[in-house]
Amino acid sequence: MPPQADRVLPDRLLFYCRPGFEADMASEITAQAEALGWIGRAEGQAQSGFVQFVALEDRPINEFHRDLLLARLIFARQSLVALPPLTMSRDDRLAPIVEQVVAAGWSFEAVWHETPDTNEGKALAGLIKALTRPLESALRKRGGLRRKAGGRRLHLFWTDGDCVQLGMSFPGNRSELPGGIRRLRFPKGAPSRSTLKLEEAWHEFIPRDEWEIRLAEGMQAADLGAAPGGWTWQLVERGMHVFAIDNGPIDKMLLATGMVEHLREDGFVWEPPQRLDWLVCDIVDKPARVTAMMLRWLERRWCREAVFNLKLPMKRRWQEVTRCLLMLQEGLDQAGVTVELRCRHLYHDREEVTVHVRLLD
Template sequence: MSFPGNRSELPGGIRRLRFPHAAPSRSTLKLEEAWHEFVPRDQWDDRLAEGMQAADLGAAPGGWTWQLVARGMNVFAIDNGPMDKALMASGLVEHLREDGFVWQPPERLDWLVCDIVDKPSRVTAMVQRWLVQRWCREAVFNLKLPMKRRWEEVSRCLSGLEASLSEAGVRAEIRCRHLYHDREEVTVHVRLLD
């Protein structure tokens, strides 16, 4: 039993995606599923377009970066760890061995994606800074959930993000889902509306 508007229309509620063998990690499916969930398919050519600029914070070994490159985007891959060699050979990736929590883009980007393993509050605060500064137009990031008080932690992070954006005069649409390819985490999408 489910409520209209709060259920998946997919068989069994699961979006079945095929793992691309060229991708360096299975985490690539998390970002692909997020796009299917948060970006209407008829808007992909405009919002996930070739030539766009993106940053992947916590990029190594490149699962999420692979999705961006597959769409023809230019990517700043921020991580102290090594990136997949085949992915780097694309010519679309600039790998910077820096801390994703402090790195700043040289210009406004189209996308920020982040799958850093850290406290949800710390990840949310970092993404909040990006959005208040308008360093990106859209963001997809994961919040790794603590073992206890999960609902309270996610609610606190999202309400804090919403309040901060409102206080800064930033209009945005915020959505959060626990996707099939997520494990002990939820995926958040934010799109700036101005």
């Protein structure tokens, strides 16, 4: 480890997000920083796909990272403790990276090369492939890459061929997916690509070892705004019986399974005949109206778990999301309903966020 005077200390956090949502990510991090007593500034260029929070006080930034759980953030795909961006000569990209790792005193068990989720980022794939093995070899020789390093991972975030930012992630507070992106294959037979939203939501909100219990065959579910049946298809694939509520048509193959009862009714006013295991909803409407409908379902305990999307406005999306979540949480508290509530902007979402609620009583 280099002498303390020569060390390069991390002074910021780096967050990946969907391009176009940098302002929302910055607003969220700023609010979280204020709540946790941190002074700093959130910086993010429009359509860049990432945001940085630069600390403006003399405290170890990893303390903020430890308290800021990625799973509780809405717009972040990945969360890293980071060093300032590094600009290199294209004649020698490896040496500056290795020297910064050594100067930081960091060591890792793995190295991940990542880019923003943009066309410019994807164009760097060839360069990254060429650098991967030589860089890992150089890091091993200098002690930066070793077999046991507490599960720490080095992330090289490439924004250009001569610009990279070094970040570090820790087990338990990071995405285990490259770029924080869960890429799912469109299933054969599903009637619409929206099916991937619900599949990703299950991966995000329900531990895989609980699927057989919480997404079990024989359960009953409702899909509000079901047409043409993308979300209903996921429920049927898990062996659930589904009330598909929509005035529009449902896929004929789905109806032929005998697992779906299609009711041509308004999802905002329909009531289930008995308590259901699941409610899912991807209705295109104002987020406050959808939230009010979800609150009515949950207050009356008409379902045990729910996944629903909130379509966001073009501006002040963070503010609208927090307003809806606060309305939902306060309403449930007043009704004496205890829940587990999470909200994430998933990869297969676009101008929306996905909310999961599980009743705990």
